[in-house]
Amino acid sequence: MDRSNKVALVRGPILSKKDAVNNEATPSLAFAYISGHLQKHGYNPIIVDAIGEGLNRTWPSKKYPGFKCQGLKFKEIIDRIPSDINIIGFSAMFSGEWPILRDLIIQTRSSFPNVLIVIGGEHATALTEYSLRDCPAIDICIRGEGEQILVDVLNVHNQNGSYDKVEGAAYIDENGEYHQKTYKPVRMNNINAIPWPLWPKGYLEKFWEAGKSFGISSKRDMPFMISRGCPFKCTFCSNKLMWGVRYNLRDIDDIIDEIKHYVQIYNISSIQLYDLTAITKRNWTIKFCERLIAEDIQLDWSFPSGTRSEALDKEALSYLKKIGCKYLVYAPESGSVQTLKKIKKQINLNDITNSAIEAKRQGLIIRTNLIIGFPGETWRDVFRTILYGIKLAIKGVDEVPIFIFSPYPGTELFDELQREGKIVLNENYFLSLTSLNSSYFNINVISHNPKLNAKKLGITRVFAILLNYLLGYLIYPKRIFRTFRKLQNLESASTVFEHRIIDLLKSMLATK
Numbered sequence: 001m002d003r004s005n006k007v008a009l010v011r012g013p014i015l016s017k018k019d020a021v022n023n024e025a026t027p028s029l030a031f032a033y034i035s036g037h038l039q040k041h042g043y044n045p046i047i048v049d050a051i052g053e054g055l056n057r058t059w060p061s062k063k064y065p066g067f068k069c070q071g072l073k074f075k076e077i078i079d080r081i082p083s084d085i086n087i088i089g090f091s092a093m094f095s096g097e098w099p100i101l102r103d104l105i106i107q108t109r110s111s112f113p114n115v116l117i118v119i120g121g122e123h124a125t126a127l128t129e130y131s132l133r134d135c136p137a138i139d140i141c142i143r144g145e146g147e148q149i150l151v152d153v154l155n156v157h158n159q160n161g162s163y164d165k166v167e168g169a170a171y172i173d174e175n176g177e178y179h180q181k182t183y184k185p186v187r188m189n190n191i192n193a194i195p196w197p198l199w200p201k202g203y204l205e206k207f208w209e210a211g212k213s214f215g216i217s218s219k220r221d222m223p224f225m226i227s228r229g230c231p232f233k234c235t236f237c238s239n240k241l242m243w244g245v246r247y248n249l250r251d252i253d254d255i256i257d258e259i260k261h262y263v264q265i266y267n268i269s270s271i272q273l274y275d276l277t278a279i280t281k282r283n284w285t286i287k288f289c290e291r292l293i294a295e296d297i298q299l300d301w302s303f304p305s306g307t308r309s310e311a312l313d314k315e316a317l318s319y320l321k322k323i324g325c326k327y328l329v330y331a332p333e334s335g336s337v338q339t340l341k342k343i344k345k346q347i348n349l350n351d352i353t354n355s356a357i358e359a360k361r362q363g364l365i366i367r368t369n370l371i372i373g374f375p376g377e378t379w380r381d382v383f384r385t386i387l388y389g390i391k392l393a394i395k396g397v398d399e400v401p402i403f404i405f406s407p408y409p410g411t412e413l414f415d416e417l418q419r420e421g422k423i424v425l426n427e428n429y430f431l432s433l434t435s436l437n438s439s440y441f442n443i444n445v446i447s448h449n450p451k452l453n454a455k456k457l458g459i460t461r462v463f464a465i466l467l468n469y470l471l472g473y474l475i476y477p478k479r480i481f482r483t484f485r486k487l488q489n490l491e492s493a494s495t496v497f498e499h500r501i502i503d504l505l506k507s508m509l510a511t512k
Contacts, residue, residue, distance in 0.1 A: 006044045007087045007154065009034060012104045013050045013071030015061065015097045017435045019442070024503070025051045025070060025212045027204055029223040029274050030091060030121070030146075032197030037147035040195045043154060047200050048080045055210040064099065064431060074104050078111050086115055087154060090138075092131065093121035095409050096434030099427045102135045109137035116157050120146040122242050125185075126410030128170045129178050130425055141170045144185040144242060145228070147194060185244040191228055192251050196258050204266065211502065214272050215304025216327045216365070216493045222268040224258075226250050226288075230276040234333075235343045236374070238410030239276055247277070249284060252291050259297060270300040270326075278303055282311040289319035300324050304496075306331030306369055309352035312359065321362045326494075329367045330356050335388025336381035339374055343413075353392070360396040365494050367399035368392050373457050374405045375413055375449050382452065386464045393468040394475060399495050400468040402461045404445045406433050417448055440465050469497065 009031045028049055035045035054071035061067045072080075081088065090105055092098065109117060120142035124131055128141045140163060142149045149168035156163055163169050164179055168186035172178050188194055204222075207213065213221040230239045231247040239245075262268045279285055301320070306329045312320075320328070332352050333345050340347065352368075359366050370389050372382045389400040407414040407423060417423045432446050443458035473479050486498050493499035 005042060006046065006082065006085050007038055007089060008046045008048055008081045008085045009089045009091070010048045010077065010081065010104075010108070011050055011052075011091045012077065012097065012101045013054065013069040013073075015064070015067055015069055015100045015431075015434055017439060017442070018060070018066055018068050019439050020068075024214070024500075025055055025207070025210075026214045027052065027199075027207050027212075027223050028091065029197060029225065030093070032199050032223075033194065034089075034147055034150060035200075036195035036198035037151065038154075039198055041151045043151070045198070046082060046085075047203070048077060049203070050077045052203060052206055053080070055206060055212060061100065063103065064427075067431065067434070069100065074107050077104065078108055081108070081112070085112065087157065088112060088115050088117050089150065090117070090119045091121050092119040092124040094433075095123045095127070095430055096432075098123055098127075098131070098134075098430045102131075105135050106137050116140070118142060118150065118153060120150065122238050122408075122410060125242050126238055126408070126414075127425070128180065129172075132170065132172045132178070136172075139171060143168045143170060143180075143182075144244075145187050148188060149186055185242060187229070187244060187246060187248075191248040192254050196261070197223075211490075211492075211499075213499070214274060215302050215329070215496055216499055219492060220266060220269045221272045221302070222262050222266065222270065223274055224271045225275050226255055226273060226278060227275045227280075231280065232277070232346055233344050233412075235412035236333075236371070236405065236408070238408055240412075241410040243276070247280060249281070252288055255288070256291055256295055256297070259299070260295075263297070263299075268299065270302060272302045272304060275305055277308060278305065279307045279311045279316075282313065282316050285311055285316050286319050289323045292323045298324060300326045302327040304329055309347060309355040312355045314358055317355070317359050317362050317364070320359075321364065325364055327365045327367070328359055329369065331369045332388070333369065333371050334374070334381070335370065335385035335391075336377070339377055339381045339385070342376050343374060349388070353395075356392065356397055357395050360398075366397045367401070367496065368397050369401060369403065371403045371405050372461060373445075373447055373449055373452055375417065377449055378451055382457070382460065386460065389464060389468055390471065393471045396472075396476060398472060398479070399497055400465075400472075401440065401496075402464045402468075404457065404461060405448060407448055408433065422448060 011028050031047050038045040050071035058068050058070050061069055116139050118140045119138055124141045125143045132138055140153055152166045153169050163171055167181050170180040208220050227249045229243040229247045231245050233240055301324050330352055334340050356366050370385050372385050393400050407417050441462050443462055445454050445458040447454035447457050483498055486493055490502050493502055
């Protein structure tokens with residue numbers, strides 16, 4: 001085979017604090033999509049996934065004390081890259097993992113001095129020039145939705161052309177000058193023309209056997225997307241830079257065909273939606289559920305990413321229940337109306353509360369994500385969010401985790417803090433993104449709000465989370481028996497809390 005057509009897609013290990021329990025290993029849906037697109041255009045993709053190949057393997061990071069890595073070590077990763085490879089692509093998704101990914105890329109360059117090294121993902125999109133200069137081993141950064149941009153880059157590379165003509169590509173030339181074709185997200189015009197994900201043989205089975213998944217887990221969870229992008233402009237989210245605000249839903253026929261394919265090929269038991277915003281249109285949601293029912297597709301459904309409330313009234317929720325939805329995550333983010341306005345979170349708290357309560361009434365497992373510590377918040381705003389979370393727990397919401405605000409690159413709030421000199425791009429900053437929310441019970445957090453003391457913020461978060469879970473189990477004692485049964489049998493979890501404890505127990509048993 002022509003070596004110019006072989007592309008190695010490399011995912012590095014997960015970096016987290018030593019006491020972290022919620023940085024979970026999940027299949028790389030992004031690489032599966034890219035692989036399918038590469039194959040369609042005549043390339044031969046090879047996935048080297050340090051996480052998938054090293055499930056439940058952790059090792060302390062010597063360079064970054066207090067942190068651990070999950071997955072293969074650098075040498076093991078590099079040894080799995082074919083020696084005759086011509087192009088290597090890395091996933092630079094999470095800024096908190098940038099230091100260790102950069103180190104991996106540098107070591108890879110030493111072993112492959114003449115290959116084209118490309119990176120893509122949300123981190124590479126948000127901090128493109130910084131990434132190129134911080135890691136000169138990289139040749140090209142891909143910005144935004146990556147499938148077609150990568151193909152364009154590879155075509156130019158094989159033809160010895162100029163990358164200046166590639167929309168969405170950026171690089172630094174031999175004179176140290178930075179080149180970037182466009183600053184707007186480059187999107188795939190026809191989402192239905194994107195090939196289905198191409199999963200390597202035996203890849204998904206490793207995650208299933210280890211019980212690893214995005215949210216809750218069942219026997220054979222299938223990563224899936226029915227849409228791309230998000231139409232909203234929340235100031236704490238990097239969606240606008242990565243995807244823009246164009247929201248694309250796939251054709252229902254194509255979705256149904258893909259699901260049937262997975263049922264036949266993999267005998268899947270569950271669909272887990274990785275969408276940024278899976279539910280925005282009520283009528284589309286109902287129509288889609290009606291098709292699933294008509295096709296007699298009987299699977300469990302999970303929405304772990306967080307969704308909107310506007311589309312989920314009593315009727316829409318009843319359809320989700322009928323198709324087998326087991327787990328639904330809402331993302332109100334704050335219980336303060338003032339904070340919601342500041343972060344441009346276009347929701348109505350009453351609507352989202354009523355929807356969550358109705359979902360519980362219909363028997364769904366519900367989680368709501370809340371954040372405290374936003375810039376501009378007061379302690380009154382923080383306590384409004386805490387009280388709102390307590391209200392949800394009392395009303396029956398199964399999980400009400402509280403997160404500390406993290407200023408991620410590519411977000412409006414990050415840009416504001418950087419302009420004010422409150423963020424300096426260095427290893428300490430990137431590692432702080434990893435450590436802030438890797439443990440719910442960490443009180444040594446960082447506050448990016450001068451009105452909110454960091455220590456008090458951390459203590460408040462721990463108290464609120466403990467209270468929310470305590471109330472949930474005391475008011476609804478049946479959960480105690482459910483959780484005990486799940487932990488006793490180490491079986492599929494009903495909540496993320498149960499999933500993480502099961503993972504911890506399995507890890508402890510594996511080390512004995």
